[in-house]
Amino acid sequence: MTPMATEGEKPTTPADRAGPARQTAKRAMVGRLSWGLADQAASSMSNFAVGVYVARSLGPAAFGVFSLAWVTYGVVLNVSRGLATDPLVVRFSGVSETSWRGAVARSSGTALGVGGALGVVCLVIGLALGGSVGPAFAVLGVVLPTLLLQDAWRYSFFAAGNGKKAFVNDLVWGVALIPALVVAARVGTVAAFVLAWGASAAVAAVYGCLQSGIRPRMTGARGWLREQRDLGYRYLVENVGLSGAHQLRAYGLGVIVGVSAVGAVRGAELLLGPFLAVLMGLSLVTVAEAARVLRRASHQLGRFCLFLGGGQAVAALLWGSALLLVPDRFGEFVLGGVWQSASQLIVPATLGVAGASLGTGAAAGLRALGAARRSLRCQMVASVCYVGGGLGGAAVGGTVGSAWGVAAATLSSSAVWWLQLRSALREHHHDPIPEVRTS
Numbered sequence: 001m002t003p004m005a006t007e008g009e010k011p012t013t014p015a016d017r018a019g020p021a022r023q024t025a026k027r028a029m030v031g032r033l034s035w036g037l038a039d040q041a042a043s044s045m046s047n048f049a050v051g052v053y054v055a056r057s058l059g060p061a062a063f064g065v066f067s068l069a070w071v072t073y074g075v076v077l078n079v080s081r082g083l084a085t086d087p088l089v090v091r092f093s094g095v096s097e098t099s100w101r102g103a104v105a106r107s108s109g110t111a112l113g114v115g116g117a118l119g120v121v122c123l124v125i126g127l128a129l130g131g132s133v134g135p136a137f138a139v140l141g142v143v144l145p146t147l148l149l150q151d152a153w154r155y156s157f158f159a160a161g162n163g164k165k166a167f168v169n170d171l172v173w174g175v176a177l178i179p180a181l182v183v184a185a186r187v188g189t190v191a192a193f194v195l196a197w198g199a200s201a202a203v204a205a206v207y208g209c210l211q212s213g214i215r216p217r218m219t220g221a222r223g224w225l226r227e228q229r230d231l232g233y234r235y236l237v238e239n240v241g242l243s244g245a246h247q248l249r250a251y252g253l254g255v256i257v258g259v260s261a262v263g264a265v266r267g268a269e270l271l272l273g274p275f276l277a278v279l280m281g282l283s284l285v286t287v288a289e290a291a292r293v294l295r296r297a298s299h300q301l302g303r304f305c306l307f308l309g310g311g312q313a314v315a316a317l318l319w320g321s322a323l324l325l326v327p328d329r330f331g332e333f334v335l336g337g338v339w340q341s342a343s344q345l346i347v348p349a350t351l352g353v354a355g356a357s358l359g360t361g362a363a364a365g366l367r368a369l370g371a372a373r374r375s376l377r378c379q380m381v382a383s384v385c386y387v388g389g390g391l392g393g394a395a396v397g398g399t400v401g402s403a404w405g406v407a408a409a410t411l412s413s414s415a416v417w418w419l420q421l422r423s424a425l426r427e428h429h430h431d432p433i434p435e436v437r438t439s
Contacts, residue, residue, distance in 0.1 A: 046174045046200075051270045053181050054193050055263070056336040062132070063338055064259035066190045067266035069136045071243075071250045073147065076118045078239035080148045084110040085155035086235040087228035089287050090367055093159045094295075104156045104212065106220035111152035113221045115145030135191035143198020146205045149216065153208030165211050173204035234372035238379040245383035249390035253402055256391065260341070261399040267335050267342030268349040268403070271323055272316075290368035301365055302425050309361020309414075313354045320350025341399065348403035352410045359414035362421040371424040378420050382413035 051070075055063045088107040092100050119141040126138030150173065157166040180196035209215060225232060254262050293304050323346050331339040359382070366375040386409045393405025 046170070046177050048270060049174075049177065049181065050193065050197050051266065052334060053185065054190070055267065055270075055338045057185055057188065058190065058193075060260040060263045060337050060341070062190050063266065064254065064261070064263035065133055065136055066193060067262045068133065068250060068254070068259075069140050069190070069194055070266065071247045072122065072137065073140060073144070075240060075243040075247050076115070076122075076144055077148065077151060078243040079118065079236060080111045080114045080151065081155070082236035082239035083114060083225060083228075083232045084108070085152055086239070086287075086367070087231045089155055089159045090231060090370060091228070093287075094161060094292060097160075100156075100160050101212075101214055103224075104159075105214050105217045106224035108149060108152045108156065108214065108216035109218040110221040110224050111148045112145055112216045113218050115148035119144035132190070135189070136194050139191045139194045139198070143195065143201065146202035147198055150201045150205040150208060152216075153205065153212065156212065169204050169208050169211060172207050173200055176200035176203040231370065231372050234376045238372075238376045241376075241379045241383040245386040245390075248387050249402070249406070252387075252391040253394050253399070256394045257398050257402070261394075261402075263338055264341035264345065264399050265403070267338040268345035270335065271326075271331075271342060271346065272319065272349060272353055287364050287367045290364045294368045298428065301368065302421070305361040305365040305421060307361075308364060309358045312357035312360060316350060316354040316357050320346060320353070323350070344400055345403040348400070348407040352403070352407040355407065355410035355412075355414045359410075359417040362414070362417035365421045366417070366424055369424050369428055371420075374420040374424050378413070378417045381416050382410070385409035385413050 051063075051066075054066045058066070084107045088103055092103045095103075122141030122144060123138050124141075126134045126136070126141060128134070129137060150169070153169055154166040157163060157169070177196065177200040180200045181193070184192040184196035250262050250265070253265065290301060290304060293301050326343075328339070328343070331343055335342060359378075363375060363378070366378070386406060389405030389407075389409030390402045391405075393401035393403070395401075397404065
């Protein structure tokens with residue numbers, strides 16, 4: 001019933017009240033996205049500092065070894081996200097605090113368990129390998145549990161719409177990293193830098209327990225996996241397909257061209273670091289925001305995803321264009337001997353990131369819709385194209401050929417993501433089914 005207006009007042013209507021409500025919702029969304037960017041900036045600065053420190057201190061070959069450990073960590077991280085935090089973000093974003101706390105306790109316990117199990121595997125492999133690569137992998141196995149737990153806190157806070165806590169947590173990691181890197185530089189080995197990186201993450205992981213007031217429940221991991229199996233296992237395969245493709249390309253590139261080529265690719269990624277920080281920062285909140293858009297106005301989801309992906313792709317092209325203007329003197333100051341090989345990859349690496357950015361918009365929409373089968377299909381196609389393009393290009397044209405092969409593969413696979421999103425949206429509008437559970 002519309003309230004009656006007093007004399008001289010204009011009667012209010014539902015449309016009048018809807019306007020301020022929409023503005024409030026938009027401001028809230030902007031605030032959450034802003035904290036996502038700030039958090040990823042803090043996280044990426046830590047990663048950038050580690051990468052630059054290793055590149056300048058140890059040279060191209062050792063930086064290649066560190067990059068292999070880094071790529072392996074990326075695979076394990078995506079296993080954890082697929083099983084633990086991706087289902088959390090899809091199903092427990094914007095729910096009651098009681099539901100969120102119970103889910104976070106089990107989700108973070110799952111992440112800790114994944115880190116422990118796969119950490120043992122890395123440790124055994126590292127001890128068996130020996131040489132220059134083995135110690136780095138052995139140390140990685142030791143620090144994996146705390147690395148994954150710290151990442152789980154970030155996603156938990158964003159699911160609750162509290163990106164400020166995630167930002168503070170990453171800031172704590174960055175502060176703890178400073179003295180750890182100083183000590184690692186004195187030791188002068190890849191293993192020491194991996195230990196410094198993981199030990200400082202442990203400080204942030206413990207602080208996350210204090211921030212949330214939640215203790216990870218590893219005993220609840222089995223129940224979490226059972227409850228979220230319809231999403232979790234598909235996201236696991238999807239995420240491992242993504243990171244596994246990067247790992248296969250890195251290992252294959254090392255065999256075909258040499259370990260220094262792996263360092264060159266990682267160097268190009270570091271040059272794109274500030275933009276990748278924006279991309280990854282948005283990815284922390286885009287699925288949660290897409291889920292909110294789906295609940296509030298499902299017909300706007302496609303437009304939201306297009307704006308998200310298109311905006312990121314344009315930003316990637318602008319950043320890559322700016323990198324072409326960087327003087328060699330400055331590049332060598334930042335990356336040392338890695339600069340010369342990395343700078344040759346700027347153009348194809350930029351195009352590859354632009355293609356990936358375009359696809360992330362569609363990926364966020366598919367995740368929000370809970371269309372795990374479609375997103376899995378897309379990721380498998382993208383992974384096969386990535387490995388084929390990266391290794392085929394390496395066989396034909398070395399490191400630069402590999403970069404161009406990846407760029408072509410990424411741009412092509414983004415079209416697959418958008419075709420699947422269009423089909424998923426049509427299905428949803430014809431037969432809308434609630435996608436998000438709150439308990």
